[in-house]
Amino acid sequence: MAQPAADKLRLGLADILALLAPLPGRAAATTRITVACTLTVLVTSIYGTPEAAISAYVIFFINRADRTSSIVMSVAALVLVSLVIGLVIWLADFSVDDPLRRVACMAVVSAAVLFLTSASKLRPIGGIVAMIIGFALDELGLVPSGEIATRALLYAWLMVAIPLGVNVVVNLVLGPAPRRLATDRLAHCLRLAARSLQAPDGDPDALHEALRDGVQPIAGWLKLAKIEGSVDVQDLLALRQAAASTMAILMAADVARRQPGAQLPATITAPIAATLDDMARMLDAGGYPVEIGLGVAGLEALSPVQQGVAAELAGAINRYAEPDEADERAPQAQAGKAHGGFLDADAFSNPVHVRYALKTTGAAMFCYFLYQQLNWPGIHTCFITCYLVSLGTAAETVEKLSLRLAGCLVGAVLGTAAIVYVVPSLTSVGGLLLLVFAGTWISAWVAQGSPRIAYAGFQVAFAFYLCVIQGAGPGFDLTVARDRVIGILLGNLVVYLVFTRIWPVSIASRIEAALAALVAQWQQLATARQPDARRGHAATAIALHGEITQDLILANYEPASVGPARDWIDDRRQRLDVLDAIAGPMFLLAERFPGDPEVARRLHALQATGAVPPPAHAADGPHDSEADKVRQALLAIVDRRLTETPVAAPGATSPTSVHAQT
Structure with missing residues (x-):
């Protein structure tokens, strides 16, 4: 691609004209x-x-x-x-x-x-x-x-x-108004997901942009809407849940587009895409959809990976703006931790x-x-x-x-x-x-x-x-x-x-810090028990992935006496490719099997040595046979991607697009 x-x-010139196109x-x-x-x-x-x-x-x-x-x-x-x-x-x-x-x-x-x-x-x-x-x-x-x-x-x-x-x-x-920006952005993301499901090869760059930049600003807009009083507590919680559900929908659509054998048949995608378009129209009107009740027939005829994608889409759509009590408390607790002081932590050091x-x-x-x-x-x-x-x-x-x-x-x-x-x-x-x-x-x-x-x-x-x-x-x-x-x-x-x-500052240190934060986000996602927390970590990780992508591009502009060597850039680029390749399957695994030790083990192995982990074994806890097939299929995709893109040292990277791989 x-x-x-x-x-x-x-x-x-063609790239510049594309960047000048209406958005x-x-x-x-x-x-x-x-x-x-x-x-x-x-x-x-x-x-x-x-x-x-x-x-x-x-x-x-x-x-x-x-x-x-x-x-x-x-x-x-x-x-x-x-x-x-x-x-x-x-x-x-x-x-x-x-x-x-x-x-x-x-x-x-x-x-x-x-x-x-x-x-x-x-x-x-x-x-x-x-x-x-x-x-x-x-x-x-x-x-x-x-x-x-x-x-x-x-x-x-x-x-x-x-x-x-x-x-x-x-x-x-x-x-x-901040609320209007939030609902418009959610509607835009849902339409892109519907379009991607129906035509996976149509406009992959649009889905890539939505994943990287689409959901991340919404949390800030909702906080501002609360400050100006344009949203009450119930709507605030519902829209927070809608943002988290949108992230899950985009990730599932990305897996269906990129992973071999994950594309859903038209009989499945048609009702899902129609529902997403209807939801987008409600958001355009300033509201949000509830009690959707989407049913997906014929799941038993799908492959395990397709079942995982379809189940994730249906679950996120049906509970699109309906948080449970545990999910309602989590964003408030996280918001309280997000505020820092006026000065940066390293201001004087x-x-x-x-x-x-x-x-x-x-x-x-x-x-x-x-x-x-x-x-x-x-x-x-x-x-x-x-x-x-x-x-x-x-x-x-x-x-x-x-x-x-x-x-x-x-x-x-x-x-x-x-x-x-x-x-x-x-x-x-x-x-x-x-x-x-x-x-x-x-x-x-x-x-x-x-x-x-x-x-x-x-x-x-x-x-x-x-x-x-x-x-x-x-x-x-x-x-x-x-x-x-x-x-x-x-x-x-x-x-x-x-x-x-004079005292030139290389961008390499910023890349290293961001890579460590990126791996930490995926580790937190793998162990999070609440859906909105997992999806929040996913949104942060994808946005951070995009920032590292741009920083790796910028690293090529640094003079040889200042910037990192070409081997260093290529190594970090390859690591970012690894995380990019496994992002979708890892997210579906964390959503379907929260706290799965096999997911955490692969992330730890990737961070520690870059080695490909051994074949997966059954995780602790009971799983029915159908669910276990989905789990094994997703783990197999992760292992195959790790084998196809091996790395040699700790980290993660690539100045290619965050979701530009096929």
């Missing part, structure tokens, strides 16, 4: 971002605040898939920025009149904020906060009096407060956090001194760029450099073309807003796609805004556009050189 575009090392919810998210950015430009034009381009760009960082988290993030960021401006006012008392102290304050505060960005929950907006502090202190050095300095700080606060306020209003009006702060600050301060010494303030965007594009590992830095440069050049071409051919015909701010709307739509569409191209969308928007938004009205100065684009390119180059030459 062809590898999904998002999982390929090198993307061709459920992509148009709505693009529209929401576009409206928020356009309104931000309108407000900044009315009040004449400086750096309106940066204000519009903030929307790309602060907006989320649902209205609740978008609003909470915006309000929290507004409070944080207000505190930061207060800190700047305090620093200004002893730094505004002394360039040396002012620059020292910029560097020290930047490093402190970036440390928190790397080592705490401040990560999504920490770079923006550090950029605001640097920008505000720099502006203070350009003003001749205290009154003007106060005004400059107010403008610095408005630069971020305006987009945050606009984002809150737009999400109140256009933002989707891992030197990577300090090094990240020093590297980013160093890159930014180098750019600051450069344009100051050159007396070329037009390229001040290099200073801003360092905060917005710094990444944690050398692999991400190298891989995203091409996206940054390509996005920057595309945005610059669009912006320059707009200045030459469109802006001269604009006579009011309304025309500028239409131009911003069109450019933002293109950028946001790319940014809302796969992580393989989303970063380019951010850079397109950044360069386009800096070219087109030159003040409170249409701007015609090509020199401004030229200098700002040069600044962006310079900032990207400096960050690339710093992050690949």
Whole structure:
């Protein structure tokens, strides 16, 4: 089967076009971002605040898939920025009149904020906060009096407060409710499962994406729905069970598609697929199905593997949104354990956090001194760029450099073309807003796609805004556009050189930690007694599998002096293939025979030595003959897959698709 575009090392034109194709919810998210950015430009034009381009760009960082988290993030960021401006006012008392102290304050505060960005929950907006502090202190050095300095700080606060306020209003009006996102995602997954059962070779990539990314966000959306009060306790428990059942349905459909002899006959799949489509329609309407009562006739004529798949589908469908009492208590207990503190556990023990702060600050301060010494303030965007594009590992830095440069050049071409051919015909701010709307739509569409191209969308928007938004009205100065684009390119180059030459961080350690967590998830799944717990571990494992897949692709971008050797990458890739190959049968075994020691033994053997375990023997406890045939058949598939894809050392891996094997 062809590898999904998002999982390929090198993307061709056809792959890029595939990544730009419409996805459920992509148009709505693009529209929401576009409206928020356009309104931000309108407000900044009315009040004449400086750096309106940066204000519009903030929307790309602060907006989320649902209205609740978008609003909470915006309000929290507004409070944080207000505190930061207060800190700047305090620093200004002893730094505004002394360039040396002012620059020292910029560097020290930047490093402190970036440390928190790397080592705490401040990560999504920490770079923006550090950029605001640097920008505000720099502006203070350009003003001749205290009154003007106060005004400059107010403008610095408005630069971020305006987009945050606009984002809150737009999400109140256009933002989707978390519950609606959850039910829409469940409906989408059920339709994909129905389609896969009826046509296993139709669109395997779609089922792969649903397994990797489909169910995982739903738990978070349901928590947000509870916070905003749009779901009561009964509906919350039912939808949690629906998410768990959907994961089981997707896993069973994947086994039927991929494993030899597991595909169900049309007489079985037709009523199951019809029921799944009916359930999807109920979810689309905002409800959820109960008391389904699906009956599957003719199971005795099926092979043991087919019986296992059909029984799993029927069981998950018939109890789709009906949790029992034990299942009702488990998610609440797990949710209580999931909350961590503000700081990461290794915040003060891992030197990577300090090094990240020093590297980013160093890159930014180098750019600051450069344009100051050159007396070329037009390229001040290099200073801003360092905060917005710094990444944690050398692999991400190298891989995203091409996206940054390509996005920057595309945005610059669009912006320059707009200045030459469109802006001269604009006579009011309304025309500028239409131009911003069109450019933002293109950028946001790319940014809302796969992580393989989303970063380019951010850079397109950044360069386009800096070219087109030159003040409170249409701007015609090509020199401004030229200098700002040069600044962006310079900032990207400096960050690339710093992050690949000074304390480079390989992605290998992250891969190893993720692999250990992946095996741990499967071990917990094998021993879990409650269905919702098993399915939750499966969803987490599949999502983690996808993250490791992408990280292994990124590992190929690291310089030889930084990254792991090719043999190391191939070994981890092979281990991921092993877990991918046995994931479906292992899940069905854990569902049908919870706590089976043979399942745990194979996982332990895989983790410990990579050796293929000996043939299975009967597990402890009574099993009827039909159930035991199913068990033996599934164990045989696991053993065959382990034999076909042997490994030589502990772990698990592969930068091929999580569910791309046939």
